Amino acid sequence: MRDVYKGYVTGEKPNPDTHVIASFRFHARDAANAAQAIAAESSVGTWTELSTMKPRIRKRLAAKVFRLDAKNGAAEIAYPLALFEPGNAPQLLSDVAGNVFGMRELDSLRLEDLQVPKAYAKSFKGPAVGLEGVRKMLGTGKSRRPHFGTIVKPKVGLTPKENAEVGFESFVGGMDFLKDDENLSSQSFSPFEERVVRMLESVDRAESETGERKMYAPNVTAETGEMVRRAEFVKSQGGTCIMVDIVTAGFSGLQSVRNAGLKLPIHAHRAMYAAFARNPDHGISMMVLARLARMVGVDQLHTGAIVGKMEGSKHEVLGLNAWLRDKWHSFRPVFPVASGGIDPLRVPSLLAIAGTELVINAGGGIHGHPDGTRAGAMAFRQAYDAWRMGIPLEEYAKGHKELAAAFRKWGGRRIGVTE
Ligand code: RUB
Secondary structure, eight states, rough: OOOTTTTTSSSSSOOTTTTTEOOOOEEEESHHHHHHHHHTTTTTTSSSTTOOOOOOHHHOOEEEEEETTTTTTTTEEEEGGGOOTOHHHHHHHHHHSEEEEEEEEOSEEEEEEOOHHHHHTTTTTSSSSHHHHHHHHTTTTTOOOOOOEEEOOSOOOEEEHHHHHHHHHHHHTTOOOOEOOTTTTTTTTSSSHHHHHHHHHHHHHHHHSSSOOOOOEBBOOSSHHHHHHHHHHHHTTTTOOOOEHHHHHHHHHHHHHTTTTOOEEEEEETTTHHHHSSSSSEOHHHHHHHHHHHHTTEEEEEOOOSSSSSSHHHHHHHHHHHHHSSOOOBOOOOOHHHHHHHOGHHHHHHHHOSSSSSSSSSSSHHHHHHHHHHHHHHHHHHHHHHHTTOOHHHHTTTTTHHHHHHHHHHOOOOOOHHH
16 A cells, blocks of 8 residues: 555545535556545545645545445545535536546446535536426326337438428428437538528428427537527527437536526537446446536436446446436436437337336437338327237337338348347
């Protein structure tokens, strides 16, 4: 054990009302040294003794390892609340999830969970409308049916006019919700303002044609100030939702948008999350990302589709979804979003596993339908109707040509679920 890391340990259980508590797993040659190195580096310490260190600083601000499982490489560390600036999510991460991931004392490090005290949580806004608010906006509070959403495909390249036409077809076919893709912002082929105006026209047209409420989430992800300007533009045009790539934009950007007070629900796309969440031995878990996102204030969050194209075990996704819908401090519940590689034939399995308090998003599974976008959207709703009435999909497809065509195209796809 290096002397400089000694003393960052305590036998006392921390008070959860006055400490942030982080759960880590790690691989290291000397577990006790490694755990204390994490506590030191993420609070007041560094690799050497400091002539500038005052006893009062160490006493008040040092993080402490209060549980160490050296055999399995696990530790829980308590951080005094005074370490944190209220309402500053980037600073929280720079602290508990900053330098520590690169320390030589550790071969790998994983931040599994993060508990924050009520007093600190209160300094963040949380979801503006939450799951129930989004349901209210779309009029599904009573039926409790899943929301069906689409991502216009191709991801990028369509003009605003083409994009809006695809949107209209999706809405009329039965989609409640439509979002831009994660890499669409304001490129030359699709300037943001024009895209928003045209898609909102499609929302209006589709609402009058179907008598149903529709919602569009334009992707406002950009430089922080620009994100706020884009969100304000959406609001000024009568838009009812925005989307943010919460990882690539960062928590600073997300906070700027949330704190702008626009009261627009935020659809949170997690593009790039797997760079730090996928390796089970290193990085930051999706659970930690979900906690931060909810605390800062998103209303819908991608958590994994279980039956789709992206990683994420059933156990993990169901745990995340249950937590998002459950009570946590005074924050509203968040709508979990299943997305990535879903086609209509996967809808019954997804609903059987994950339930109906869910947004089901599909891109390729709608715009890849052999008879086009409207038929793709209809096939999704038909798959839901079949499931709701307990009719096997093959049976239902006999009287529903859109579902039948989906069978012809995707019937051979294997549904793989990682437990
Ligand atoms: C959806 C798509 C989304 C993923 C992201 O398109 O690519 O960006 O949902 O994954 P498609 P996740 O329906 O054609 O696959 O939701 O797991 O973050």
